[in-house]
Amino acid sequence: MNNLFCYSRPLPAPFDTLKNKKVGVSSKYGDGTQATLSGTVIKAVHAVCQCMNGTSEGAVGVIDHRSVAEYKSSMGADAYHLVVYDSNSGAIMASVYDKNTEVFETYTMNNSGRDGAAVMMALMPVLMNDDEFKEHFDQYYDQFISGFTDLPKATESMGYLCDNAYRRIKDPGCSAHVKVNVDKSGNLMRVSQAQLDSGAFTPTSVVAGEFTIFAKTGPATIKKASIIVEHSDFVGKYEFHARKLNPQEQMLVPKLPEWYIIPQEVVDICKHAQATTGKSMQMRNFLLRGPAGTGKTMGAKAIAAGLHLPYMKYTCSAGTEIFDFIGMIFPDSDSASTGDAQLDQEREILKSMGGINYANVSKLMDLPDLDDMDYDPAGVYLALTGIEKSDATSQECMSIVLDKVTEKVRALSKRDEASQSSGQTYTYVETDFIKALKNGYVIEIQEPSTIVQPGVLVGLNSLLEQSGSITLPTGEVIERHPDAVVVVTTNISYEGCRGMNQSVLDRMSLVRDVELPTPEVMVQRAMSVTGETDEYQVSQMVQVVNDMAEYCRKNSITDGSYGMRSLIDWIVSTQITGDPYQSALYTIISKATADELDRESLISTVLEPIFAPKRRKATA
Numbered sequence: 001m002n003n004l005f006c007y008s009r010p011l012p013a014p015f016d017t018l019k020n021k022k023v024g025v026s027s028k029y030g031d032g033t034q035a036t037l038s039g040t041v042i043k044a045v046h047a048v049c050q051c052m053n054g055t056s057e058g059a060v061g062v063i064d065h066r067s068v069a070e071y072k073s074s075m076g077a078d079a080y081h082l083v084v085y086d087s088n089s090g091a092i093m094a095s096v097y098d099k100n101t102e103v104f105e106t107y108t109m110n111n112s113g114r115d116g117a118a119v120m121m122a123l124m125p126v127l128m129n130d131d132e133f134k135e136h137f138d139q140y141y142d143q144f145i146s147g148f149t150d151l152p153k154a155t156e157s158m159g160y161l162c163d164n165a166y167r168r169i170k171d172p173g174c175s176a177h178v179k180v181n182v183d184k185s186g187n188l189m190r191v192s193q194a195q196l197d198s199g200a201f202t203p204t205s206v207v208a209g210e211f212t213i214f215a216k217t218g219p220a221t222i223k224k225a226s227i228i229v230e231h232s233d234f235v236g237k238y239e240f241h242a243r244k245l246n247p248q249e250q251m252l253v254p255k256l257p258e259w260y261i262i263p264q265e266v267v268d269i270c271k272h273a274q275a276t277t278g279k280s281m282q283m284r285n286f287l288l289r290g291p292a293g294t295g296k297t298m299g300a301k302a303i304a305a306g307l308h309l310p311y312m313k314y315t316c317s318a319g320t321e322i323f324d325f326i327g328m329i330f331p332d333s334d335s336a337s338t339g340d341a342q343l344d345q346e347r348e349i350l351k352s353m354g355g356i357n358y359a360n361v362s363k364l365m366d367l368p369d370l371d372d373m374d375y376d377p378a379g380v381y382l383a384l385t386g387i388e389k390s391d392a393t394s395q396e397c398m399s400i401v402l403d404k405v406t407e408k409v410r411a412l413s414k415r416d417e418a419s420q421s422s423g424q425t426y427t428y429v430e431t432d433f434i435k436a437l438k439n440g441y442v443i444e445i446q447e448p449s450t451i452v453q454p455g456v457l458v459g460l461n462s463l464l465e466q467s468g469s470i471t472l473p474t475g476e477v478i479e480r481h482p483d484a485v486v487v488v489t490t491n492i493s494y495e496g497c498r499g500m501n502q503s504v505l506d507r508m509s510l511v512r513d514v515e516l517p518t519p520e521v522m523v524q525r526a527m528s529v530t531g532e533t534d535e536y537q538v539s540q541m542v543q544v545v546n547d548m549a550e551y552c553r554k555n556s557i558t559d560g561s562y563g564m565r566s567l568i569d570w571i572v573s574t575q576i577t578g579d580p581y582q583s584a585l586y587t588i589i590s591k592a593t594a595d596e597l598d599r600e601s602l603i604s605t606v607l608e609p610i611f612a613p614k615r616r617k618a619t620a
Contacts, residue, residue: 004109004116004182005166009039012046014148015155023159027167028132029174035163037155044120045137045161047071049144051209054519059211060124061203067125068201068214071118080213081107081118082191084201087126090179092119095191097213104193110186119188120165123178125207127165130176136160229262236308238270240277240483245310252310252441254301259528261521262306265512266299270306272510273485283509285464287488290514291549294563296489297444299514303487304442312432313444320451321359326470327431340411347412361405361412373397395461406471440483448504449490464507519546522567530571540610541570541580547606548592555601560592581611 010016021037050056057072058080065088073079078100084093094107096114109116127133136157143154168178182188195201202215235256245253256262269286276283286303288296297313304311314325346364353360362369368380373394381392384400436443461468464486469479488508505511522542523535532538545567552562566588573583584607589599 004119004169004180005038005040006110006115007036007038009115011037011039012042014151015042015158018155023155023162025156025159025163027160027163029167029171029176030163035159036166037158038162038166040116040120041162041165042158043115043117044124045140045158046144047117047121048124048208049141052141053145057209057212058121059203059209059214060121060207061211061214062125062205062207063201063203066201067122067207068203068211069118069122069124070209070211070213071121081114082213083107083118083122084191085119085122085126087179090181092122092180092182092188093191094119094188097191099213102193104190106190107188108186109182109188114186119182123165123169123180126178127168128207130164130168133161133164136164229264229267231256231258231260231262234262234267234270234302235305238274238306239308240274243308243483245308249310249439249441252312253308254305254311256302256305259525260298260302261525262302263295263299263514263521265514266302266306269303269487269510269512273303273307276509282466282482284466284482284484285486285488285508287490287505287508287511288514289490289511291491291561291563294514296491296514297446300442300444300487300489303485307442307485309483309485310436310439310441311444312436312441313446314431314433315446316448316451318450320448324359325431325433327429327434343412350412361408362401365404365408367401367404368397403471434478437480437484437486438478440481442485442487444487444489446489447491448488461504461507464504519543522546522564525564526567526571529568530575532571532575537574537580538571541567541574544584544606544610545570545588548588548602551602551606552592555598557593557595557598559594562588562592566591579614581607581613584611 007021011018011021015037018037022034023037025035026032027035047056047058048060051058051060057070059070061068066084066086068085069081069083071081071083073081073096078098080097080099082095082097086092094109096105096107097103098105107114107118109119128137140154140157140161143150143157148154165178168174168176169180171177172179191201196213199215203211265288272283273286288299290296300313301311350360350364353363368383373380377392377394377397378388378390380394380397381387381389381400384397384404389396433443433445435441466480466482469477471477488504519539519542522545523538526532526542527535527538545562548562552558552560570580570583570587573587574580577583585603589602589607592602593599
């Protein structure tokens with residue numbers, strides 16, 4: 001026992017700063033005394049956690065009544081501790097193995113030798129069979145992968161784990177006793193090269209990690225994401241204030257599907273938006289930036305659900321102009337007259353151009369465009385106002401242009417007395433963008449980086465301010481509602497995407513880079529969406545998608561897309577064909593790139609090592 005539980009050794013992080021190794025908890029198998037933290041148990045638990053989330057080499061597996069562990073030593077670049085544990089007899093075999101030279105050394109476990117962390121790691125499958133140990137291991141794993149956000153809670157969980165292991169191993173009369181036989185010297189029987197070569201200790205199932213010495217196995221089934229924000233704890237929990245929505249508005253509040261896993265960046269945005277409500281600088285503008293298929297739009301909808309606000313979206317394109325965000329006004333009859341011959345003539349010209357809208361009126365008036373404003377804002381300002389201003393900005397120029405266009409649109413839209421008596425009417429078409437800002441909704445602006453004119457959004461900077469306003473063609477002045485939230489979603493890796501304007505970025509309260517979800521979340525989300533039940537196969541597919549993303553990044557393959565949508569398409573196709581390799585060719589591989597040589601490289605380098613092609617039966 002003293003060889004396995006050497007309490008004189010220092011504790012590893014995050015417990016290395018504790019002044020007392022005692023924890024005020026006790027295992028149900030103990031006598032009620034306080035638990036003592038064990039460095040051996042802590043290191044073994046950490047090793048298993050790292051295997052589970054893929055941050056370290058090593059593995060734990062089961063043969064029958066035996067379990068095996070590969071523990072990556074911190075003492076050498078290629079040093080591994082190999083352990084075989086027999087739960088029937090309590091016998092332990094162990095060696096220190098140099099993976100590079102294939103040299104074996106004796107594993108000695110005592111005060112002056114090894115601390116037994118590798119042995120404890122091999123005991124984990126048996127220790128996990130106990131409900132108390134498993135419950136507190138899962139709780140500790142939550143803290144481990146979150147970076148120990150609640151250290152007291154993590155310390156309590158680890159206290160239970162250390163006390164549970166100690167009591168069950170120490171007491172032969174314990175109902176959940178774990179038999180361990182180690183002599184006083186601490187010398188353990190060696191694992192030999194012949195045993196490795198014969199496959200005597202090849203695991204039949206992998207609990208965590210990936211074996212590279214006992215066997216060449218694939219990764220274990222990825223542990224289900226355990227830090228999950230429950231929908232009931234998120235939806236509607238970040239309201240700015242008591243606000244009654246009408247039935248139409250209530251219908252626009254997104255309903256999150258059951259399978260959707262709420263990402264942390266969405267929770268953070270909702271927290272910031274709610275916490276700054278009523279302050280002089282409210283956080284209301286947010287940017288979600290990342291590759292395709294990472295859930296940016298779903299994230300914007302989730303933000304609206306968390307804030308309990310209606311959701312609207314505006315999708316940009318290459319030809320999007322500033323005026324497209326604002327709306328346009330149309331006469332309901334072609335025979336309308338303004339009572340002014342010149343205006344009537346201009347209206348006819350505009351009709352031939354496609355109608356009275358901001359873009360056409362600006363062209364008719366020969367007003368400067370964004371290129372002119374960006375190139376020479378001082379010169380444009382002088383031309384527009386007759387006033388010299390050396391420090392004029394393109395935003396100031398855009399504001400003047402908008403005012404001039406708005407004034408002209410109102411003039412073109414007026415009616416003379418004859419038109420009024422004939423019942424002539426006009427219709428202003430309001431965009432979702434204006435509706436959202438005016439009424440205090442969540443508006444998602446999708447892919448603004450596709451806009452050819454990179455300064456288009458600069459014209460909206462006034463509305464991105466908290467007290468921003470804009471004059472509509474009707475003459476109405478729209479002021480931004482204090483509840484209005486703007487979520488910009490963009491993918492800078494798409495071909496045709498451009499960089500965001502710096503003045504727009506400056507007005508974003510938070511900028512979050514959204515990466516592909518963690519493997520655990522990808523597995524869980526994909527299985528929920530597709531109904532697939534083979535968790536191991538889905539985890540392999542997730543590995544392929546992630547490996548593909550890494551390969552494309554390293555080899556500058558940027559003409560395609562890959563991510564959650566491609567993964568889901570692959571799974572659904574495989575459910576139809578029954579052949580993951582064949583389905584991959586027409587889903588993830590074909591989407592990744594149009595280059596034939598790059599596709600062949602992806603197949604041989606990424607796909608085939610995990611999903612080999614099925615052999616076709618020869619036909620007569």
